[in-house]
Amino acid sequence: MTNNVWTIIPTGGEGTRLKPYTNEVSKPLVPLINNFPILELILYSLAYSADLRNFIFGVKGTKHYTNLQNYFQGGSGWSSKLQLEPQAHFEYQNPNYLDNGTADSALYNIKEYNLTTPVIVVQADNLFWGQEISDLYNIALKSRFPFVVGLTHTTEPNNFGVADFDSATKKITKFVEKPLANYAGGALVNTGIYIIKPEVFTYLEYDFGNNVLPKLVAKGLVGGHIFTHRWYDFGNPQEHLASAIDLLRKPSPCFENFLTRVCTIYETSKSRVWVRGRSSFSLARAEEIIARISAGTIKIEGDVFIGKDSVIENGVYLKDCALGDLAFVGERTQIIESNILDAWQIGKNCKITASFFGRGGTVADNVTIAGGFYGHNERIDQVVTLS
Structure with missing residues (x-):
């Protein structure tokens, strides 16, 4: 054209x-x-x-x-x-x-x-x-x-x-x-x-x-x-979440091309992980996360995006989800079919499914969230089941 x-x-x-x-x-x-x-x-x-x-x-x-x-x-x-x-x-x-x-x-x-x-x-x-x-x-x-x-x-x-x-x-x-x-x-x-x-x-x-x-x-x-x-x-939030997860699973050519410009890619027979990081510091942290995925201390299934400079503790399970930049995910937390934007601190022993979080916020330890839709700068400190 x-x-x-x-x-x-x-x-x-x-x-x-x-x-x-x-x-x-x-x-x-x-x-x-x-x-x-x-x-x-x-x-x-x-x-x-x-x-x-x-x-x-x-x-x-x-x-x-x-x-x-x-x-x-x-x-x-x-x-x-x-x-x-x-x-x-x-x-x-x-x-x-x-x-x-x-x-x-x-x-x-x-x-x-x-x-x-x-x-x-x-x-x-x-x-x-x-x-x-x-x-x-x-x-x-x-x-x-x-x-x-x-x-x-x-x-x-x-x-x-x-x-x-x-x-x-x-x-x-x-x-x-x-x-x-x-x-x-x-x-x-x-x-x-x-x-x-x-x-x-x-x-x-x-x-x-x-x-x-x-x-x-x-x-x-x-x-x-x-x-x-x-x-x-x-x-709307529900369509947004469904579209974002579907794009991760089956990215269009331009979306895949966009991600390749800003991410390091790690693939196994059961998963594909996009870890953002191009600077020397961010790239080192991305490589460290990928090494721990390879070693099995972080469990990945399906298609996952992890933002730059994120901290993922041992025993975390991620499936078909996106975590934005500067995420912190505590040990043994599970995040499934969810879209978490940047700057979230998520405690240990949490389970988050089918949820969409805005920009920035905290989730306390031992919280279960199903079908949660939260805006920006939220604090979540109790069990939430909305679906």
Whole structure:
């Protein structure tokens, strides 16, 4: 794909469905694992797999603007960190323009940056195979439809816009936004990934799902393309946890490539461990953890991520989980199918299953947690069973 294609990413939502993780940061900066923001992995997927380099963040208000601008800046430092060539280029919506929805934000930026060719719109709370975005763009350029939607099949469609799609004509004939009806066997849903041609720019007002798509579908102007690879949604804590663990088990090519740039990998017949560490100190600690895994004093099963400068005591059992940077895990603790972000101190003899912890906190000794969803800077000192 040519590098003059622009991608617009609406980022101004409050992230109410993802609370408590959005209480302190904008939704796109909630980490996927460790302290890697969801948006960082989205951008890396688009840059690495789709060869995209020009991005506009549809921020709304100074909080969202300063959060994102402080992290990503103009793109050169971020590109250097991940060895991207040519470098990515980031622009920002004027934070004083308080848009009336995602489509209004897109139109504002199209006008502000004088975009006159087809644009890509992706959302800031889902991850995809970047190559499929490149394929979608090329298909859309040849399509008779001026607005083309990426579709995916899900067995739980009720949180999304469900599409009636004619596979022969590639035409979307109807959208039902977040339907109440049950769909046996699942349904095709809107991923929020769009290719929009200039001839329909004037239709962009308010929100894509509630306003733009119903108008364009009624005029017969919306086409669709079904993605064949997994689409990962991070819209609420439960979906976030399920997607993060699934990505560890079966990483997309771009996610695996991202991890190889920041981690040391250790594999056995029953496990794969990603231990973060590139500096001399962090690398030495990573190698020490790997040696103890090899010796059997730390038990690993499945796919596990361990952040840099972490301390894992003897007898710890980790299965299909992520531990962020600066973790401390006390002896004989078990962590199973859980996503623990960075800077947690977890006591000894604990058992944590199917849980998602925000950034920073402590867990006392002898605590059992099942199905726990905790925000940032939490202290947990009693047995919790939520599932």
